[in-house]
Amino acid sequence: MDSKGYILVNSHNSDRHRVPWDLGWSNNEIKFCLVRVHY
Secondary structure, eight states: OOTTOOOEEEETTTTEEEEETTSSOOOTTOOOOOOOOOO
């Protein structure tokens, strides 16, 4: 999340780093898997 609490995501197949959750995903067939790692 950014400083305002907006969800950010990373994607290796589209080379996106810390972009807003709803930015740039125009294909309705895209599926997301959210993984949260605690260490």
